[in-house]
Amino acid sequence: MLGYTRAPSKHSDRGAKDKVVVLGSGWAGYGFTRTLDPNKFERVMISPRSYFVFTPLLASTAVGTLEFRATLESVRRLGLDHFHQGWADDIDFNRKVIRVEANVSDDMRSRMNQMVAKHKSPELPIKQGPIFEVPYDKLVIACGSYSQTFGIEGVREHAYFLRDVGDARRIRLKVLQLFEKAALPTTFDEERKKLLHFAIVGGGPTGIEFAAELHDLIRDDLAKLYPTLQKFVAITVYDVAPKVLPMFDQTLANYAMNHFKREGIQVKTQHHMTRIRPDEETEGCMKLNIKEYGDEEVHAGIVVWSTGLMQNPLIEKLTSKALDCPPAVGNEELSNQQIRLQKNPKTGSILTDHYLRVNVVPKDAPPENGNTYPNPGAMSDVFAIGDCAAFTDQALPATAQVANQKAAYLAKGFNKGTVDETEFKFRNLGTMAYLGNWKAIHQSSADEMKGWTAWVLWRTAYLTKSMSVRNKIMVPIYWCITWLFGRHTSRF
C-alpha cells in the first residue's frame, strides 16, 4: 500500500481533533455524520455517490409521483471537512489508512456489476479510477450491502433493482417504454399481453409498495392515455415464502392481500424463480422460469427484483483476511496472535459488540455460526453500522430504522466521549407499507393501523425523518401537484 497519493488534511495540526472517517452515505453513514459534532471531530466521508437517498420514497419516484431529486440529500450540505467520491477498496487496520478508488464514472450500476463479476472471477479486467489513501483516527464502516440474487441466472443482467435513484429512473423509463411499445399499431395483442405483464419478485415492503405504486400509476394516469391497453395489463408479485410482508402480523398481511386482490394485483407465494432470459420473439420482453410451473415459461415486460441483501466486496475482503499484527483490542489474550474480523457465516456481515465496535477473533478460530466464539475482542477505533453490521446474539432486521438508530447512538457517544458506557438498544418504532389507492398498513409494538388513517401516517412519517427543509417543502408540493394534475408520463 505504499506509494499512493495521500488525501490532504484540512487541519495541519493533527493533534487538534480526531479524524473520523465514515464509509458510506446511506442511512447509517449519512445519519452518523449528520449527528457528529464538527467542533469536536474532523469529519471525512468516502462514498461512491455524493448524496443520501431517502429510500422509502424511491418507489414513488419510479412511478412519477415524486421528482427523483426530492429523495436526494447532497452530502455536501453536511459541511464535511472532506468528501471523497469513491469506493473504499481496502483497509490497513495497522497503519490506519483506507485505500480508495475514485469514482469518476457516470453509471453506478454498470460499475457494481463489474465489481460483482470481478469478485467471482478475479482475473477479469476492471476499469479503475485513480487510487489514493485516506488516513483515519476512528473509522465507521457503513457501506451497506448489495441486492441478493441467489446466483439465479439472468437476474443481475435483466432484472431491475430498486435501491438507488438511478434504479428508479431506469424503471420509470422502462414502464413508459413498454406502454409506448404496446400502443404501436404494429404490435399484436399477444405481444401486448407479454409486454404489459409487470413481474415483481420479493414480497417484502419494497416489492409490495412498488406493486402498489405501479398500480396507482396505471389506474390513475396510464389508463387515460392508453384506454385500449388496460385489458392487457397484469401485475404479479412472486415470493418463495408462504406469506408476504413477514414483518406484519397475519391480520394486517391479510388486509393487504385482500386489498391487492380487489385491485387486481396477483400475489403468488411459494413460487421459485429459476431463470430470467430475453424473449427472442418479442423484443424488450423477458421469459421467466418458475420451478413450480415446470417447462412452461411466464412472459413479462419487466422484472423488478427485491428479495434481500448480500454483502458487498469490501466486507467480504475485510472479513476474509488475516491481520498481520493486531491493532489495539479490548481483549488481552488476542494481542499476541494473528486475528481476523468476526463475521456471521450465513449473512457475511461484520459482527460487532453492543457498543458497535468491530469484533475480532483469532485467525484460526473455527468458522463460528456467529455466536460460538466465547470471548471475541473488539477494536477500539473501528465501528460498523447499517446493513453490513450485526450483533452475535441479537438479530435485527436490515432496515433504515435500525441503521438510523445505530448511527444516532454512535454519533452521540462520540460527541459525549462515552462510546463504551451504555449499550445500544433498538427501539421498534413500527413498520409501514403503502398498499396503493390511498391505503397503507402500520404496525408497532403498541398498536396497528390500516386503511386511510395509516396512509396519512405513512405520508406524514416520511416528512419527519432525515430530510432537509428543502425536501420537506418540495415533497408535499409534488404530492399536491400530482393529486391535481396527475403524474408526469413523458419518457425522459
Place this chain on the structure above:
Amino acid sequence: MLGYTRAPSKHSDRGAKDKVVVLGSGWAGYGFTRTLDPNKFERVMISPRSYFVFTPLLASTAVGTLEFRATLESVRRLGLDHFHQGWADDIDFNRKVIRVEANVSDDMRSRMNQMVAKHKSPELPIKQGPIFEVPYDKLVIACGSYSQTFGIEGVREHAYFLRDVGDARRIRLKVLQLFEKAALPTTFDEERKKLLHFAIVGGGPTGIEFAAELHDLIRDDLAKLYPTLQKFVAITVYDVAPKVLPMFDQTLANYAMNHFKREGIQVKTQHHMTRIRPDEETEGCMKLNIKEYGDEEVHAGIVVWSTGLMQNPLIEKLTSKALDCPPAVGNEELSNQQIRLQKNPKTGSILTDHYLRVNVVPKDAPPENGNTYPNPGAMSDVFAIGDCAAFTDQALPATAQVANQKAAYLAKGFNKGTVDETEFKFRNLGTMAYLGNWKAIHQSSADEMKGWTAWVLWRTAYLTKSMSVRNKIMVPIYWCITWLFGRHTSRF
C-alpha cells in the same frame, strides 16, 4: 410502400372530419396542434419524443436552477386522436401516406447520430424500429432541424449540444463530474486547469445564456463546495463572427460583453474551431484546435456546441426527390409534369408561400437560390412551419417566436376554414437573453431594456408562453427554492 401495417383511425366514418397529421412536437408542431380545433379535425401527431420542450429554459435546467421536467409538456395532455412515437421516414404525397419508424429506444441522441452518419454513408446499418404507415388528409411538416457542426472533426462525437432535455441532463452530469474529478487528491493542478475550462462555441443567445447560467452555478453554489478549485475555473465563448448576439443592437451587445468581462467570462470572437479530440494525457478532457492559434491546442473539460442549424434527413430526402405524379397544386402549368419541392439551396429548408403551403417547382428547374423560380405552385394540403420551413422572399430567424406565430396562424386558418385568405405576417415581439447575476437584455422594435428590469421581464415572459398550469406553478416554486437553498449539486 406496400405491405406495411396501417395505423388505426379513431373515426370509422372517414368523411366526418379531416385527418390532420402533424410531424413534430416542438414549438411549431406542438403549438399548431394545441390551437387546432378537435371538434373540426381529427388530430394526429408523429414525433420521436412524447413531449414538448420549453427550450428557453433548457440552460437553466442544465445547471440545476430548474428541474428538467419543468421544461416538458406531455403531448398526451393535448388529448390527441392519435400520437405515434416515431420518426416520419418518408412521405408519399400521391397516396397521402406517411411512412413512420417507431421509436422504441431510450437514447435519442445516439439515434440522431446514427441517422446523420447513415445519411452520409447510406450503406451503414441502422437499428430500426417497426415501420408502419399513417394516412393524412392534411399534412403539417414541423419536424425542426438538427445542430449544425459544419463537418468539423470531432464535434458530433465529443461536443455537447443543448437542444433537448437529455442534452441538458448530460451537460449537468458532466459539469459536476469535472468538479469531482478536479477535486481528487490524485489530480495535479495542471490537470485541474484543463478540466475546469468550459468552452462554449457559438455566441448566439443559447451559447451566451448557457455561459451565464454556468457562471451563476459556479459562483453561487460550486464555489462553496470547492473553494480551492475556483482559481482553476475559466469559461470561454468562441464565435467565428466579429461580434456575438448579432440580433441585438450594438449598445446591448456591448452591455452584455462588459457584463461578461466583469464576471470573468472570456468572449473570443473571430475564432474558428477546426477540431475537437480527446486529450490522451488527461482522461475526460478535450483538446481543441483553433485556426487562429496555429498548432497550439486549447484544453477544455467540456465543449458546448451551439452554432446553428442544419436540415434533418427527412427534409433532405423530401426536397431531393422528383414526384412521379403531381398532387393537386395551385398552378395549372405544373400539373402535367414531374415536380419537386422547392428548397432554399443554402439552408436546405422547404420553401412555402405566405399561406405556409409547400411550394413545388418543375423537377428540372435550375437549382435556384431560393427566389429565382418565377412561378412556383403550392400543394393545397401540405404545409411546413418552424425551423424546416422558410419563405422565398423574406428571411425570418429560426426562433421559437417565428415557429410559434406560424403555428398559431395556420391552426386558426384551419379552424376558420380560411387557410388562403390572409397572408402570414410576422410580428417581432423582441428578443431577450439572460446574462447571469440577475441581469438580462431585451430588445424589440419599440424599446430596449437592460439589467435587472430586463431580468424581471425575462422571468415573467417565460411564464406566459406555451406552458401548462402545472409548470406555471412549478417553475416559480423551483426559482424560489433555488434562491432559498441553492441549486441541487448531486451527480444524478
